[in-house]
Amino acid sequence: MELPMNSNVRETHFDNGLKILTRELHNAPVATFWVWYRVGSRNEVLGITGAAHWVEHMMFKGTQKLGKGDVFKLVTRNGGVNNAFTWLDYTAYYETLPSDRLDIAIEIESDRMVNARFDPDEVASERTVIISEREGHENDPGFWLSEEMQATAFKVHPYHHETIGWKADLQRMTRDDLYNFYSKYYAPNNATVVAVGDFNTDELLEKLQATFGKLPRGADIPILTIEEPEQAGERRVVVRRPGAAPYFMVGYKSPRATDPDFYAMMVLAGVLGGSSGLAMGRTSPGRSSRLYRALVEKELSADVSVFYQPMLDPYLFEVSATARPGVSLEKIERAVFAELEKISTKPITDGEYEKVLKQTRTQYVYAEDGVANHGYRLGMLDVVASWRMYETFLKNLEAVTKDDVQRVAKKYLAEMNRTVGWFVPTNRGATNMPSANGSEKRRTAAGAKKSTKRKQAARRKR
Incomplete structure (x- = not known):
């Protein structure tokens, strides 16, 4: 299409x-x-x-x-x-x-x-x-x-x-x-x-x-061709600071926008976390997605999200989750890795595949509303790949097979290719949950990350 x-x-x-x-x-x-x-x-x-x-x-x-x-x-x-x-x-x-x-x-x-x-x-x-x-x-x-x-x-x-x-x-x-x-x-x-x-x-x-x-032409700018060396094993980082709640993150080196595996990775992100369409970036919290069912429905985490965006160079495919009170980061990590292992060893279902494609088509069309959305997507894609990717996005996505999704999951979501991060609050009584009367504003660590890192290059008023 x-x-x-x-x-x-x-x-x-x-x-x-x-x-x-x-x-x-x-x-x-x-x-x-x-x-x-x-x-x-x-x-x-x-x-x-x-x-x-x-x-x-x-x-x-x-x-x-x-x-x-x-x-x-x-x-x-x-x-x-x-x-x-x-x-x-x-x-x-x-x-x-x-x-x-x-x-x-x-x-x-x-x-x-x-x-x-x-x-x-x-x-x-x-x-x-x-x-x-x-x-x-x-x-x-x-x-x-x-x-x-x-x-x-x-x-x-x-x-x-x-x-x-x-x-x-x-x-x-x-x-x-x-x-x-x-x-x-x-x-x-x-x-x-x-x-x-x-x-x-x-x-x-x-x-x-x-x-x-x-306007005068500027000096020619050399193309930046720095390649990150292949990762030779899992890396870990622990941050200990005051904060609202513990939270977990894992990032896997993943293909750039021009890589043939890009579209299969987009489907993979949709199955795990919900489709982001061509909004590009963090997935919407799909309640039927695998990670939502495995973490949020089972009351291990307050939220879970997947991030994957078209980039000029290989970047990170990220999963993050905020722990519920009393749930250890070890338990969150085991649950996430178990789901990633499943999708690497067994094909996704027909229902999951069709749902991601349907959600993406719908979001793609909804994003057509407003001239600014058009300008954003044409320009962003032109910088990282080609504006023509905008026209062929759905066609290329629909060419992805279930076997492709399993293949890229096995290839990229590997232990040797990941960086794991834990945020451990140092203040006593840290929690991400509302008070009993519900009056306290709920602000999770993952939500804070979304805003501060500006994964979708959030626009600032001048």
Whole structure:
């Protein structure tokens, strides 16, 4: 099953290397405009970890034309919304506006692609903001374990650190470090513009040529080809800090988005934890999924989730669960590994297979609602693989067999390939459960991890 609705995506290239994807949708007088830069925390080196995220912040601090905060004011005054986010593989900026105001987005993004000021006082001010942001994450147990898991799982590849960066680097980084990073990676030949909505493509391309087309091509950026050495055995990490509840995590090195095994891994994630569709990332808590039945229904854990996302390079297939009071992490671990062993040795059922495909189709279609969703998926997939993956996703998923699912489970969910993490609260009486009268807000460690690690590159208001 392919989606013919995507057949009108048009790809254009300018002489300065800028790639442009346009898709006309005329069902409402609105349009979304995205700029995706092929730079994220994977492009950082030790000493400047967190630079990609910090540069994102600085893009809202003014250019020669626009002052601090003017981007947000200009967009909202014209009935639109805007935001930005940084992830391991990319940084993205977008505006969604009434279609007759789309020129505003074009002017904003073409200006700050090359003219961001990086005023020293603003850099100093933002240092405080970003360190405070990191310290806020540090209040969540899931952040600490996630950070230690990445550093343990990846010894060579720059996926070994969180997007927020190490605190010592945030304290030491200079204005010149940030500006040099910006100058290297923010250029037309390292970006993809995505526009979706109510516009005429030919007219839009003329406007883009008159703005983005005049920007100078940047220096060619070498393709990052760092390969993580094959893991030679199980790795373990234990984090002991104050926290709400114990929680368990395991991560397995898994294939990148362009690997033929990617689609079988997506089905595997759906069977174990529920389908995420093309939302890409953490699965929804499917009550009929294997891990939900094995852990939550049996009252071993308060929750359970599976994470698998299309990435430029091999990353982690993760399972995490928050222990219920009185349940040991050893028991959680045994239950998780038992389910992973089953799916590695016995094919999934016809019912499980069909349910995952049905859920994915449904979520795929639901995600078609709204021009911003189109812009997000086209841009994200173009950075990690190809935007055409958007059109062929369901067809490739439906080509996966039950034997394929068992094969990839056996291949990737192996003891030699895993990193296991435990978060052990040091405070007495730690619990994740509500009080007897139900008035206490329930906040699990796994829930904290979802928010702090920003697995789906959660967008921040400016």
